[in-house]
Amino acid sequence: MRTPLVLLTWLCLWEEAKGMLRTTGGLSGETWSQMRADGGPVTLRRSKRGWMWNQFFLLEEYTGNDDQYVGKLHSDKDREDGKVKYVLTGEGAGTIFVINENSGDLHATRRLDREEKASYTLSAKAVDKATGRDLEGPSTFTIKIHDINDNEPKFTRDPYIAAVQEMADVGTFVVQVTATDADDAMYGNSAKVVYSILQGQPYFSIDPETGIIRTALPNMKRENREHYQVVIQAKDMMGQLGGLTGTTSVNITLLDVNNNPPRFTHGVYHFSVPELAEVGSELGVVKATDADTGKNAEMNYRITDEQDTFQITTNPATQEGVLILKKPLDYERRASYTLRLQVENVYLDPRFQMSGDSATVKVSVEDVNEPPVFKRPVYMMEVKEDAQIGTIIGAVSAVDPDTNRKPVRYMIDWHTDMDHVFNIHPNNGSLFISRSLDREEKAWHNISVQAAEYNGLIGHVPVYIKVLDVNDNAPTFDVEYEAFICEDAKVGQTIQTVSASDADQPVRGHRFFFRLASESFEKSNFSVRDNKGDLQQRITRRRS
Incomplete structure (x- = not known):
């Protein structure tokens, strides 16, 4: 029957060693024998059956000058006569971890960091130096790097940006900060963080366990102070003395609410x-x-x-x-x-x-110096076409609207009366005829009359003059007539119809009367008869 390889470790404290073994299950069916009084290695002896270690513990961040002692490997077949050689393989074997092949002492050659790598898995065996035959087959064990508090808490952000409404109730949630610690959270309090405020009181408070920041002062007004910088500390070891700390800033802005009415800058405004x-x-x-901002100030x-x-x-x-x-x-x-x-x-x-x-x-x-204003927007006048030159046909009237009431003078805009048919009295605005009129030639005259102040400002008004008709034109035959008649024409037979026109314009139309010239009436073989119209008459045969 093969004898199992026995692994020994350097133990600092008796109770700690027992606790580690109970936790890791490293001892199976074994008993403790003794502990050297000088604190040296403890030899583990089996009482009834084989047993072995399956874990070693090594403190990280070793600061000594010599290699750090990990533990001792030993086989029951080693009679300590130099015939047994111990061989180490696995993670870090020969580089990070070395073994004394004669004594089985295991050392770490350099400083280790648990946060970089928390454990190493290795194998060890005992070999006969003379024959090279395995006295003990490979036995796997783990070296766990024991954590120390060598990492300060680090916040997930720096700075934090947050906002809360002004006038918020005390205890209103603002933001939650979070800090992490790279140390082992399963061992001791190295990674247990407590939060506190270094700067920002009495305006804000923080929950030491959750990192939730809340308002702590009532009626904080944005108009008094808009921005706050709160400094938060996270301390491991549950905040105890000796714990490591990290800090972050939280920039908090008070958001505006409409708690201010608008106010005029002056009580009275003057405009001209x-x-x-x-x-x-x-x-x-x-x-x-308005002391508010944004839409609250609209x-x-x-x-x-x-x-x-x-x-x-x-x-x-x-x-x-x-x-x-x-x-x-x-x-x-x-x-x-x-x-x-x-x-x-x-x-x-x-x-x-x-x-x-x-x-x-x-x-x-x-007050503005305004041009003269006519009493009417437009003037309508009438005059007979046979009116004499100098006849007054009407008058216009304009006044200066300003308070000083300057006198005005009247004149005709000659661009609207190129033939100078009319004239105006400059002082009283009376219009009179300066040339003969002929309705048949021009029935309407549209002129513009000006009223001017002595300083040059001019007002205008249109004047429409209607020329009234008088009967000053004789009727005229429309054409020269030439009639033909057969010698056997009957008495009363119509020979020719004649018509006439008049350039005048009576109110109800013309009525013409036709007759034969008096000197030829007695000897004439013809007569003129009414055609029941105003413009035409029939010439008929009077006798054979």
């Missing part, structure tokens, strides 16, 4: 506008400020009176109120206006009861 300003023109801007302006004359809109880029003229102004009728403005937020937060602000706007209308 010329009376000739066009409808739709901007008269000026008013400004209200506002509406409105006019509570004089809404027919003015209106106000909001410039979306600047949030200014733009005052706009809605209807024409007239300095002579009204020289000033007083408006009442109201401003309110567009988006209201039901949690805050806020009212808008009001202001007064005083608008002064500036």
Whole structure:
């Protein structure tokens, strides 16, 4: 029967050694024999049957100058006479781990890091030096690197970026931070992290176990302070003395809520506008400020009176109120206006009861030197075509709309009366004829009359003159007539129909009367008969 290989290790503490063995199950059916008083290697003896180690423990980050002792391999067949050689194979054999082939002492040749590699699996056997025959077959065992607290906690981010609404209730969740520790979480407290705030109190608090940051101060206003930098520490060893620490920053921004109403920058605004300003023109801007930002600072302006004359809109880029003229102004009728403005937020937060602000706007209308204005927009006049030169056909009238009421002079725009048919009295605006009229030549005259101030401003008005017809044209036959008749024509037979026209224009049409010339009437063989019309007559045979 083969005798199993016995593995020995250097143990620091008796209780720790027993605990390791119980945990790893490294001892099977064995008993402890003794422990040297000087702390030397412990020899394990079997009482009834074979047993062996299956694990070694080695502290990481060894700082000594010599190779680190791991343990001792020993076979029952080794009589310590130098005939047995121990051979090591597996992970790191010959490089990281070496064995004294004569004594079986196992050493680590360099400093090990558990976080780099936590365990190594190796095999060992005992060989007869003389014959090379295996005295003990390969036995596999594990060297576990025992963790020490050599890694500080590291946060998953640095910095963290977070935001929370201003005026949030105490205890409102902000963000959760997380730190990890590369040490062994299954051994001791090296990887057990506790969180605390180094900077950021009394505004924020943190749960020491979960890393959740919450608000700790009531009624924090963005308008007072918008940005906070909170420094968080993570400490291992459950925060105990000697634990390693890591830190991170958390940049927290207070988000705006609509808890501020808009306020006008002035109680009274003054604007001046010329009376000739066009409808739709901007008269000026008013400004209200809001301590909030974004859509919480968007506002509406409105006019509570004089809404027919003015209106106000909001410039979306600047949030200014733009005052706009809605209807024409007239300095002579009204020289000033007083408006009442109201401003309110567009988006209201039901949690805050806020009212808008009001202001007064005083608008002064500036007088402008305006051209004369005619009392009528257009003049219609009539004159008979046989009126004498110099006959007054009507008059126009214009006044200076300005308060000083400057006198005006009248004239005809000669571009509209190239033939100078009419003239006007410069002082009173009376129109009279300066040339003879002929309705049949031109029935309407459309002219423009000007009214000018002495400073040169001119007003215009159209004047339409209708020439009335008089009976000043004799009828004329339409053509030269030539008639033929047979010698056997009957009495009363129609020989020719004649017609006439008149250049005049009577109200109800013309009525013509035809007759034969008196000197030929008695001797004539023909007569003229009415054709029951105004323009035509029949010439008939009177006798044989």
